[in-house]
Amino acid sequence: MSADSDTSTNTYSTRHTHSTHHSTHSIYSTHSIYSTHSIYSTHSIYSTHSIYSAQRGQHPVHPVHPAHPEHPETAVESVSRQETLVTVVGPFGLSVRDQALEADVQAGLTAVEEGLLEATKSEVPFITEAAQHLVRAGGKRFRPLLAMLAAQFGDPYAPGVVPSAVVVELTHLATLYHDDVMDEADVRRGVPSANSRWGNSVAVLTGDFLFARASHILADLGPEAVRIQAEAFERLVTGQILETAGPRDGRDPVDHYMDVLGGKTGSLIAVAGRFGAMMSGADETVVDVLTQYGERLGVAFQLADDVLDIASDSHESGKTPGTDLREGIPTMPVLRLRERVERLGLAEDIALSELLASDLTDDARHAEALARLRVHPALDQARRDTVRYAQDARATLAPLPECDAKAALVELCDAVVHRAG
Numbered sequence: 467m468s469a470d471s472d473t474s475t476n477t478y479s480t481r482h483t484h485s486t487h488h489s490t491h492s493i494y495s496t497h498s499i500y501s502t503h504s505i506y507s508t509h510s511i512y513s514t515h516s517i518y519s520a521q522r523g524q525h526p527v528h529p530v531h532p533a534h535p536e537h538p539e540t541a542v543e544s545v546s547r548q549e550t551l552v553t554v555v556g557p558f559g560l561s562v563r564d565q566a567l568e569a570d571v572q573a574g575l576t577a578v579e580e581g582l583l584e585a586t587k588s589e590v591p592f593i594t595e596a597a598q599h600l601v602r603a604g605g606k607r608f609r610p611l612l613a614m615l616a617a618q619f620g621d622p623y624a625p626g627v628v629p630s631a632v633v634v635e636l637t638h639l640a641t642l643y644h645d646d647v648m649d650e651a652d653v654r655r656g657v658p659s660a661n662s663r664w665g666n667s668v669a670v671l672t673g674d675f676l677f678a679r680a681s682h683i684l685a686d687l688g689p690e691a692v693r694i695q696a697e698a699f700e701r702l703v704t705g706q707i708l709e710t711a712g713p714r715d716g717r718d719p720v721d722h723y724m725d726v727l728g729g730k731t732g733s734l735i736a737v738a739g740r741f742g743a744m745m746s747g748a749d750e751t752v753v754d755v756l757t758q759y760g761e762r763l764g765v766a767f768q769l770a771d772d773v774l775d776i777a778s779d780s781h782e783s784g785k786t787p788g789t790d791l792r793e794g795i796p797t798m799p800v801l802r803l804r805e806r807v808e809r810l811g812l813a814e815d816i817a818l819s820e821l822l823a824s825d826l827t828d829d830a831r832h833a834e835a836l837a838r839l840r841v842h843p844a845l846d847q848a849r850r851d852t853v854r855y856a857q858d859a860r861a862t863l864a865p866l867p868e869c870d871a872k873a874a875l876v877e878l879c880d881a882v883v884h885r886a887g
């Protein structure tokens with residue numbers, strides 16, 4: 467789809483009311499990290515921390531930030547939430563009942579944010595601009611959030627915790643630059659994708675730059691961390707290639723697809739859980755549990771993303787709906803539809819399946835396919851698949867000691883399934 471089509475323009479103007487699609491530098495001038503889509507805008511990050519950090523002493527590693535003057539409402543939100551003792555962590559909207567836990571996690575996420583901006587600076591201003599393009603656009607920071615929660619099982623202030631979360635988010639970010647080239651996506655995090663703004667070469671090279679910076683930080687975390695990241699990265703790329711290649715003859719398409727998801731998404735989210743726990747010095751058994759939890763949660767996360775590609779609006783997801791359909795990538799809802807065709811042979815299902823197999827670069831056909839899939843039982847089945855994997859993730863937590871961080875990880879399973887973007 468072209469960058470200035472109706473859909474992407476709508477997406478952009480809805481999510482970023484102060485900027486327009488065509489104003490070259492508007493993102494940077496009107497959207498600081500504190501702006502509409504930043505992780506700080508809707509949550510009680512600074513105020514809660516400043517109130518509760520005293521209970522645990524000053525945070526030895528993570529910087530503490532004052533409430534941002536542009537967002538006095540955060541203080542109001544914090545007061546009302548104190549009464550119920552339920553606070554909201556991060557952009558992901560995770561609620562936790564323990565204020566000290568929230569303060570730790572929020573301070574960690576703040577430090578990660580600084581680390582991301584630092585790691586994306588180059589001597590060449592254009593590289594900084596391109597590399598910070600998506601950092602400043604926002605994003606859920608789901609992987610750093612998981613790393614911070616995992617670090618609660620050891621010393622959350624240990625020096626490797628924040629850098630390891632930065633490494634994971636930088637790696638994720640780099641894959642987004644590359645993924646949007648592969649998927650020919652125009653919009654990402656509510657702003658034009660790097661490829662639509664600067665072309666494929668810049669997008670690919672900026673992704674490479676981000677990988678380089680991630681490696682640089684990783685080097686200081688030791689050879690084991692480097693090995694873990696290398697193995698995950700290999701799995702991630704293998705997953706992407708398997709998705710492109712499709713199942714080999716005789717392989718069940720759903721089984722193939724689950725392999726793809728474990729590779730392209732589960733692998734890195736597993737590293738987030740693993741690094742958080744490992745860098746905090748948690749017991750080896752805890753590290754293993756959180757690695758497995760991350761892997762399964764990551765698969766659920768990607769299944770949810772597949773459903774959202776069909777079901778969500780662009781202002782919620784920050785992406786163009788139906789990108790997978792347009793690219794002809796058979797994600798779980800489409801695979802479940804095909805299974806139904808095999809099983810029931812209903813004319814209506816066959817017609818939709820044929821429509822999905824046709825050239826969906828045609829806007830009218832694409833819109834029709836999307837509308838029909840949105841109300842199809844196959845989409846509900848994909849939702850049930852998502853719930854099942856999230857429940858699996860939750861079950862892996864059983865051996866962990868009961869604590870607020872565990873409760874938050876349990877809740878994260880629901881949050882992944884029920885997220886809107």
Ligand code: IPE
Binds near residue numbers: 606607655767
């Ligand atoms: C998008 O990841 C790619 C997937 C693995 C589904 P996120 O949904 O975490 O994207 P951001 O970081 O919030 O933009």
Ligand code: IPE
Binds near residue numbers: 649
């Ligand atoms: C992306 O998968 C996975 C990675 C970036 C490794 P998708 O193509 O489904 O992600 P979105 O929907 O573009 O974010």
Ligand code: MG
Binds near residue numbers: 645646651
């Ligand atoms: Mg994509």
Ligand code: MG
Binds near residue numbers: 772775790
């Ligand atoms: Mg997707």
